[in-house]
Amino acid sequence: MSMKHVKNLECVQCGATYAPGQVSYTCPNHSGVSGILEVQYDYDRIRERFDEPLDGDIRSQWKYRAFLPVDDDATPVTLGEGGTELYDAPRLSEQLGVETRVKDDGRNPTGVLKDRATSVSVTKAMHASRGIVTCASTGNAAASLAGYAARAGVDCRLFVPSDAPVGKLAQPLVYGADVLAVDGSYDEAYDLSMEATEEFGWYNRNAAINPYQVEGKRTVGHEIAEQTRGDVPDWLVFSMGDGCTIHGAWKGFREFRKMGFVEQVPKMLGVQAEGAAAIHDAFHEHGSADELASTRADSIAVGRPRNTVKALRALNESSGSSVLVDDEEILRAEKLLGSTEGIYAEPAGAAPVAGVRTALREGLIEENESVVVVVTGNGLKDTESAMEASGTATEIAPNIEAVNELYGTDGD
Template identity: 55%
Template sequence: MNPTIALECIDCGRVFVPADERLVCPDHDGVGGILDVQYDQSGAREAVAAGVGEGIDDLWKYAPLLPTDGHAVDLGAGGTPLLDAPTLSRELGVTVRLKDERGNPTGSIKDRASAVLTSRALAGDESVLTCASTGNAAASLAGYAARTGLDCCIFVPADVPEGKAVQPLVYGADVYAVDGDYDDAFSLCRRVAANREWYDCSAAVNPYAVEGLRTVGHELAEQSRASVPDWIVYPMGNGCGLAATWKGFREFAELGIVEECPRLLGVQAEGATAIHDRFTGERARAGGETQADSIDVGHPHNAQKACRALEDSGGATVVVSDREILDAERTLGRTEGIYAEPASAATLAGLESAVDAGTVAPGDSATLVVTGTGLKDTASARDLVDGVDHVPDTPAAVPDPE
């Protein structure tokens, strides 16, 4: 079953048939023209609702809603837990839950996108997969390419954390560290992919990346249908993850599986605030840097999708500093045993800021999407901790815990 019926340009509304395998609208001179996948969901409610409440093994539970032409590359993405966070809830005065994406096959939420992208690549007889990435999408696509036997070429910024550069190499991908930032890596990836007819899986342009990511919204809707949170808190880099989560959750509301939708709280780091600036109407800030590399995107191509999702949900955005992000990374570990990468910890920093500002009220409920594991970037955490205590080999030398 393939529910896809059209690809619609979010800028001009021009519609294309999926058989074209077009990634962007040609009417925008390479700027904008992002496409949104449209579906015929007649009959989808019966197919999906029948399994609600019966557990979620992986994202393919929602295959009737996914544009994969019957192909389904399975590596175990999805089916991640929704955890209570009692200590954080007490400290913040807000009921906090954590959608923990760290257990995906390559350690991040991007595996949801890669599952759908590689499935479409197989259906389209593609031979080489490529993407530009700040790290997590690179590792994810490489892992899924290895699973399918397809070649994979990755473009990353020169300063990508070592762990995120090594991981796709282990999967057998060719990794190119491009002099410059994510925008430079993205530009080179686009040019090479066009010249060599590689299948570009970059979330900045490939609309099917969003379709895989939207399954986190499906899962959240199913897992929280008895008590929908007031807020879903999501870190924003390119904007596609937040937009996808909203699309998935809203679909389940439209199918009658949940009765209401949450508001979105999008979080950006001080060094990369483009979506926040656009949504709030604030003057665009000069580009900077952030240690939260997964959301370090200066010119997010999915900003319009993200802003529409924020507006549709009655949501809000917040900007946090690197210090607040790193403090939140330590707090997540100390309070709930969650070791998250900085971009994921940004959700807690953002929630704390929103509570302080009164945007999130006392007694509200909020679900933080923990998008990736801290094991991807141990260097950023090194400054947060005191280090290992060296002691003599005698019991008396070992102090009691403080």
């Protein structure tokens, strides 16, 4: 193994450290998945390895290979993930009442930010000669893993709740994966995936327990830092499910500050749905009990987040905060984002827009501040919710008179 830039894996609970490769997933000092591991780096070595120009030309996340925990001789399994656009959003800004830019990670190869993490984990699985990969998912991670498994030529076995959106189930099936629809919640599907991993020795991509998954998500933070050099936003806004993504983005942005590539860091705003509020409740010390999640934003419908500790670190270290939004607000945000800026987001991807409105109303974000909202998934993932947000097509007769009735003879 040649990863001299990776120092160790540190347990977020007890601080025990392990050499890379010494443990596969979590700290053995704890039962279940509570002993989440954090990858620690030697940044002097990374500085020696990283020689890319920070000029905004980002063709894929592998521009930041020097930061990623993959062996020097590993061949990346890639579909061109990363390098997504950061858009100015003047009409959305006017509607929200605060300067807003949008990072559209729904433009990743399988339509979701998770491709950043999956590329890293499948690269590691292939380098370790692991022939079967698995994960539990509400849909997006399943589609992502299936796509990259197909690219790598390895078998993929997925555990999803049976009520996952049809579009998200169709995608991994097209990629050739075995999709196992579990008669239960995401949390039950997750528990079963862990049992199968233990029983059969498959390589598990689950972001909550695979320490290298979050590390792939860091690249969205690297990209935003590079894309906003000289104009770093006051706030960086993500929806939260398991808590991995917001932590990864914060870690990546913070690394660029540590290395002197940017002069400041943003505050992180985490957005959760009212029906899946465990991280928000933990941050505000509301004392939430484990419950089944219930929200139209299925990608963040997590009742028992496994990476709460890391998410809380991101919020606290950045002097950030979290807010809750209801499903009606999320669907309105999906329509608003599409109609003002032409960006098509699934509900979880639109939740940050709703979160900005709530944060403004609650006084967390000031009107003179700036924000970057990150769309984590494409709207084609869940067209049923999009139709609910936007309504149906207008039916007309097949003649020009019908058009005249709607718009008048001048067409306006």
